[in-house]
Amino acid sequence: MNPAIEAVGASVIRALHSKRRESSIDLGLGEPTLFPNVAHFERATRWVSEHGCRYSSNVGDPDLRAAIAAHYAYPSLSAAKNVCITTGSQEAVYVTLKTLLDPARDEVLVVEPVFNVYVKIAQVEGVRLRRVEIEPWAADPFDPDTILAAVGPDTRLIVICSPNNPTGRTISRASMKKIADGLLARGGAPVYVLHDEIYRELRYTEDFGSFGDVYPYTIAINSLSKSNALTGLRIGWVMAPADVMPEIVKMHGWATSCASTFAQRVAIEVFAANELATARAWYTEQRAGVLALVRETLLEYIEPDGAFYLCVRVGNKDMDTLRFAEALLEERDVVAIPGHIFAPSLSGWLRTSFVSPLADLREGLGRIAAFAAGRVS
Numbered sequence: 001m002n003p004a005i006e007a008v009g010a011s012v013i014r015a016l017h018s019k020r021r022e023s024s025i026d027l028g029l030g031e032p033t034l035f036p037n038v039a040h041f042e043r044a045t046r047w048v049s050e051h052g053c054r055y056s057s058n059v060g061d062p063d064l065r066a067a068i069a070a071h072y073a074y075p076s077l078s079a080a081k082n083v084c085i086t087t088g089s090q091e092a093v094y095v096t097l098k099t100l101l102d103p104a105r106d107e108v109l110v111v112e113p114v115f116n117v118y119v120k121i122a123q124v125e126g127v128r129l130r131r132v133e134i135e136p137w138a139a140d141p142f143d144p145d146t147i148l149a150a151v152g153p154d155t156r157l158i159v160i161c162s163p164n165n166p167t168g169r170t171i172s173r174a175s176m177k178k179i180a181d182g183l184l185a186r187g188g189a190p191v192y193v194l195h196d197e198i199y200r201e202l203r204y205t206e207d208f209g210s211f212g213d214v215y216p217y218t219i220a221i222n223s224l225s226k227s228n229a230l231t232g233l234r235i236g237w238v239m240a241p242a243d244v245m246p247e248i249v250k251m252h253g254w255a256t257s258c259a260s261t262f263a264q265r266v267a268i269e270v271f272a273a274n275e276l277a278t279a280r281a282w283y284t285e286q287r288a289g290v291l292a293l294v295r296e297t298l299l300e301y302i303e304p305d306g307a308f309y310l311c312v313r314v315g316n317k318d319m320d321t322l323r324f325a326e327a328l329l330e331e332r333d334v335v336a337i338p339g340h341i342f343a344p345s346l347s348g349w350l351r352t353s354f355v356s357p358l359a360d361l362r363e364g365l366g367r368i369a370a371f372a373a374g375r376v377s
Contacts, residue, residue, distance in 0.1 A: 004124045012341050016325060020335045025364040027352035028335035030165060030309070032229035034279055034355075037270075044265035053261050058253035060085025060237070061264045067271040068237055074212030077220065077239040084249050085259045085267075089198050089223040089236035094121055095251045096194060096219055096238055097157070101127045106156035111147060113343030115165040118194075130155065133343050136302050136311065141169040144178035151183070157192045157219075158183075162209070163199035166342045166351040167311055168304020176209025183215070190217040192244075198236075201227035201277045203306035204284055217241060224267055226307075227276050235263040283308055290354040293362050297369035308355050311339060312365070314372035315348040324375070325350060332367040 017029050059065065065080035077083075086092040097118070101108055107128040110118050113136055122129045132150035134143055142162065151158070158179075162171040183191050195211040197220055211218040223236030236259075240248055270276065290310055294301050300313035314324060321338035328334050328350075339346025350368065354361055 004126065008120050008123055012322065013337055016329065016335055016337065019326075019329055021333060024329065024333050024335055025356070025360050025367070026335045027354075027356065027361070027364045028337050030226075030353055031231050032226060032279070032308070032355055034229040034282065036229045037273075037275060040266050040269035040273070040275075043269050044262055047265050048262060056085075056258045056261050056264060058258050059083075059249045060259055061261075061268065064264050064268045064271070065237075067268065068239070071271060071276070072210075072212060072220070072239070074210070074218065074220065074239065075214075076216040076218065076241055077212050081242060082239050082245060084238050084240070084245065084252055085264055086236045086238055086252060087256050087259050088225065088234040089196070089221050090117055091252070091256060092221045092223075092236050092238040093117055093194070093196070095248055095255055096221070096240070097121050097127065098125060099248045099251045100157055100192060100219075100244060101125070102156075103127050105154060107152055107154040108157045108159060109147075109150055109152075109155050110159045111142065111161075113164070113166060113339070113346050114159070114161045116341060118159045128154070133345055135345050136164075136167040136169060136343075140172070140175055141167065142171040142175050142179075144175050144182065147179055148182040151186070151191060155191055156189075157194055159194045159196070160211070161196040161198075163203050163304075163306025165199065165307055166309050166337070166339065166346070167302050168199075168307040168309045169302070170203060170205060170207075170305040171209045172207045173209040176211055177214055180211060180215035183217070192217045192219055194219045194221065197222045198226055199307035202280055202283050202308060204287055205305045208306070212239065219244075224270060224276075227279065228270055229279065230266070233260075233263045233266060235259060235267050286354050286358070289358045290361050290365075293358065293365055297365050299365065299369050299372070302349075308353050310352050310354055311346065311349050312352060312368060313349050314368065315375065317344075317347045319348040321347050321349065324372075328368065328371055332371050334364045334367050334371075336364075336368060 065083040103126040220239040225231040336350040339349030
């Protein structure tokens with residue numbers, strides 16, 4: 001057995017989710033509850049009936065790659081050759097880290113709090129890991145000075161997730177530009193920025209920074225899972241500069257040959273209809289509703305600028321937040337995610353998602369508040 005795999009813990013999120021009951025109020029899993037546009041599947045099925053469902057090229061369907069490049073129009077990532085289609089965004093993260101980082105020499109810098117897939121992959125691959133934690137309630141949750149000060153001589157890649165999972169905070173254009181300028185001014189070998197933009201389409205602020213707009217060493221990762229309620233389709237992509245893309249494609253080919261041809265056809269239909277952001281209005285209403293509800297509970301919370309998460313405080317930093325979450329599920333039948341798994345600063349916090357009906361959110365948040373109050377008293 002590979003000791004590196006044995007040493008990496010399994011997903012706490014999935015473990016809690018597996019314990020939910022039919023009666024549970026589920027505020028845990030980061031998955032949309034909306035239904036996708038079935039017309040895209042119908043058109044993809046017709047295409048398959050006429051052309052079959054064979055392998056695509058390793059790098060992915062050229063029409064889909066061109067559509068993605070044109071949609072985002074990042075100056076250094078603006079051609080189909082800059083796009084590789086992957087089996088979801090997590091494969092994109094894996095092949096990027098696997099390809100770009102030399103375990104004997106390189107270091108990855110992860111900005112936290114954040115979903116911990118990047119940390120787990122680095123640990124499995126034996127890559128040196130440096131973490132920079134910025135308090136999620138700070139005025140600037142992606143403070144450029146803090147991030148740039150954490151860059152070391154061996155830092156090869158910086159990971160930034162914005163809009164952020166778990167907090168929903170976003171990086172501003174000014175902060176993004178200052179980080180990009182600071183990295184360009186360093187000289188020497190380039191430091192790449194992996195910008196995980198999986199929640200890009202679900203943002204509630206106009207001041208949103210995308211590194212691909214200004215930084216030539218950006219690797220942008222995204223998928224249709226969150227924006228289009230297609231988590232089960234497993235279709236994502238990585239956009240990368242021409243100097244590293246051939247090696248990423250090579251690793252992707254050995255890992256999974258190619259993404260699903262049918263899933264790629266569905267994605268082509270989504271881009272052709274320009275439907276990536278159509279759900280934003282619904283999530284905007286959900287956000288307004290959940291913020292009104294949480295204010296009624298008097299729970300402390302972090303106001304999200306994007307994604308569909310709301311972090312609420314249930315105790316102090318010394319709390320065993322996992323035990324709290326397990327007891328919350330067992331005694332109050334509510335699924336929520338302990339914040340400490342994203343960063344130590346979120347000990348005493350829970351990540352909730354606001355994809356459920358507002359009636360369920362009202363009841364769930366009310367139970368959380370009452371349970372937290374009972375624990376304190």
